Amino acid sequence: MIASDVVYLQAESVDEAVTAWHEYAESGRAVRYFSGGTEIVTGARHRDDVDVLIDVKRIPELTRVPGGGARPLTDTLFVGAAARLSDLADQEAVPLLAAAARGVADRTARNSITFGGNLCSVLPYRETALPLLLFDATLVLASLDGLRGVPARECFRRRLQLRPGELVVGADLPAVARETGYSARRTRDPRVDYPLVTLCMACLGGSVRFAVAGAYGYPVRSLEAEQVLAAAAREEPRARAERAVAAIEDRLWDDFRGSAAYRRELLLLVLAEGLSRLEDA
Amino acid sequence: MKRYLREERVEMRVNGETRSAVVAPGETLLHVLRRRLGLTGTKLGCENGDCGACTVWRDGVPVKSCCTLAVDVLDAAITTIEGLCDTPTQRAFIAENGFQCGFCTPGFILNAEALARAHPDADEDTVREWLESNICRCTGYEGIERAVRRRLKNPE
Numbered sequence: 001m002i003a004s005d006v007v008y009l010q011a012e013s014v015d016e017a018v019t020a021w022h023e024y025a026e027s028g029r030a031v032r033y034f035s036g037g038t039e040i041v042t043g044a045r046h047r048d049d050v051d052v053l054i055d056v057k058r059i060p061e062l063t064r065v066p067g068g069g070a071r072p073l074t075d076t077l078f079v080g081a082a083a084r085l086s087d088l089a090d091q092e093a094v095p096l097l098a099a100a101a102r103g104v105a106d107r108t109a110r111n112s113i114t115f116g117g118n119l120c121s122v123l124p125y126r127e128t129a130l131p132l133l134l135f136d137a138t139l140v141l142a143s144l145d146g147l148r149g150v151p152a153r154e155c156f157r158r159r160l161q162l163r164p165g166e167l168v169v170g171a172d173l174p175a176v177a178r179e180t181g182y183s184a185r186r187t188r189d190p191r192v193d194y195p196l197v198t199l200c201m202a203c204l205g206g207s208v209r210f211a212v213a214g215a216y217g218y219p220v221r222s223l224e225a226e227q228v229l230a231a232a233a234r235e236e237p238r239a240r241a242e243r244a245v246a247a248i249e250d251r252l253w254d255d256f257r258g259s260a261a262y263r264r265e266l267l268l269l270v271l272a273e274g275l276s277r278l279e280d281a
Numbered sequence: 282m283k284r285y286l287r288e289e290r291v292e293m294r295v296n297g298e299t300r301s302a303v304v305a306p307g308e309t310l311l312h313v314l315r316r317r318l319g320l321t322g323t324k325l326g327c328e329n330g331d332c333g334a335c336t337v338w339r340d341g342v343p344v345k346s347c348c349t350l351a352v353d354v355l356d357a358a359i360t361t362i363e364g365l366c367d368t369p370t371q372r373a374f375i376a377e378n379g380f381q382c383g384f385c386t387p388g389f390i391l392n393a394e395a396l397a398r399a400h401p402d403a404d405e406d407t408v409r410e411w412l413e414s415n416i417c418r419c420t421g422y423e424g425i426e427r428a429v430r431r432r433l434k435n436p437e
Contacts, residue, residue: 008306008352010283020282038348041309042329053306055353108343108392108414109330192331192413 002044007052008034014142014169017056021165022144024052033167035062035082035114038105039121057082057114062169066093066177076138076172081116083170085128088115094173096131096200099183103127106192116168120160123194124253126219127185129156130200130211133221135177140169158218176204182277184270186214188257196258197266201274208278210244210271215252215263222248229275237279241271285352293355295320296364304351311335311346314361322362322387326416333415336388337361343395343414362387370394370432379428381419389415393429403433 007024011017017033024031029051034040036057044050056062062082077093088094088101089110104110104118104127118128132139132152139155141148143166152171155161160168181202187193195214202209208229211221225244232240245267252260252267285306293300295318302317311328314320314337326334328347335346338360365371370393373379380386389412396403396411403411408429417425 002307002309002350005287006307008285008350012282016282037350037353038330038345041348041350044307045328053350102410105330106333106414107411108333108336108345109348111339111342112344112348 002041002050006044006050008055009053010055010058012058014059014061014147014167017054017059018142018144018165018167020052020054021167025165031165033116036084036112036117038109038112039117039123043122056116056167062116064170065091066097066173076174077177078140078170078172079115080170081114081119081168083115085110085113085115085118088128094131094177095179096134096177096181096183096202097128097173099185100127100130100198100200103185103195103198116170119156119168120162124217125195125198125213126159127195127198127213129219130198130213130221131173131177132156132171133211133219134181134200134202134209135173135204137174137177138172140172142167142169153221156219179204182274184274186266186270194257196263197270199267199270199274201271201278203278203281208275210274212267215267216248216250217253218250220248220250222250224248237272237275238268240275241268244271291352291355293318293351293359294357295359296361297358302351306350306352308351309347310337310349310351310354310359313351314346314359320361320363324384324387326384326388331416332385333388333392334385336391336415338364338391338395341395341398343392360391362391365390365394368394369436370397370428373428373432373435374425377424377428377431379421379424381417381421381424385415385417385419389417389425393425393432396429397432397436401433401436408433 031052034053034055062080064080065083065087066077085101137152138149185198186196197215198213200211213219225247228247229244254260288305290303314323324334326332330345330348337346339357
C-alpha cells in the first residue's frame, strides 16, 4: 500500500504521457512516470514523495525489444524503455544487454522491472546502462517539444540527465551491438545480490572498450582508460588492467559490501580476464 | 487515458473468476488479494520484493504482488495459489516434503509450476535462476529442489 491519495494514470501514447506530466506538475504535484513499478512501490512505503503516477508501459513503442528487428531505414537496434528485463535477458540480438539485464534483481522481479526503470533507478548500479555507454547508443527522449536523441555518454553522466517531464522512450543501439563481447559480474553473495563489479567489454575495430558498474558509485566508461589499454597493447593483461584502472578518475566505491581495495582487485581480475578472452578470440 | 483518481469499485479476473472489489489507486495487488478478496494463500513477507512469498501469476508469468499495484493488473488474468489444484508441482512438493513451516510454499509452487510450463526441459542453470526468486527462511531448499526436479521429470 502506498499513499492512499495517489493518482494513477495509464497513458496510451507518448504525447498523452508527457502532456499529463505537465498538467499535474503545474498544479504543484509530485509526478513520476511508472513502468515496472517495483522501485516506486517499495520506495513509496518509506517516503511519501509521489502524488501522481503515469504508467507508460502500455505505450506500444516503449515495449519493443531488439530481435523484433532493426528499425526500418536505420541500421540500429531499438530497445523500448518499458521492455521487461526478463525479455531483454532472453533475447539474443544484443548479448551484452542480455547479460546486463540478467544480473539485475531476480527472475520474478525481472518479469516486472523494465529497461527504463533500471536506467532511472535510484540505486547506483543501473547495469543496463553499460552496453549503452559501451556501444555509444543514443537515448530517445520525449518532451512537449517532441522527440530528441542524445548520445548515451552525454546523457548519462553518473545518472540520466533529464529535463523536467522528459520521458525516456528507449535507446537506439548501433548494429555493432550484436557483438558478443565479454561480461562478468562479481557479488558478495552467490545468490541474488548487488554487484561489487559488473564489467561489460567489447573489441570494436581492434580497440577494446569497457564500462563498469558496482566498482564506482555509478556506471563508468572512461575513454582515457581505453586509450591507456590501447597504448600498452604489448604488456600482459594484468599490467594493462592496472594501468587502465589507474587512469579512471572516479573514486572507487567503499561500503559494507566491499572495500574500495577489494572492488579494485575484482575489477582488475575481470578486466585482465576480459582482455585475454577478447584477444584470444 | 484511463485515470484512477480515488478509491473505486473495479472488476478483476482472479483464478478464472471475475471478482469485484473496492480498490484505491495506491493499493498493492497483495493487499487487495488478501484483505479485499480474502485470498490469504498469497503471503505477506518482506513487502520489499526480496522474498517471493507473495508471488502470483500475471497472465501466467510470476510477479511479486507486493510490488504490483492492483489497478495495474485489471487487464490481466491473475492466478494465486488458490487457483492451482492438484498440479504436478503440488504433488511433487508433497512427495518430496518440499516444505517445513510452509510460509514460502505458495510462492515457490507458483514459481516452480510457471517454470515447468515455460521450460519443460529446464537445465540446472535455468532452475537455479528461477528459484533464486524465492527465499525459504527454514532453509529447506533441498526438499524444494528435489520437488522441482521431480516435477520436471514427471509432467503429469
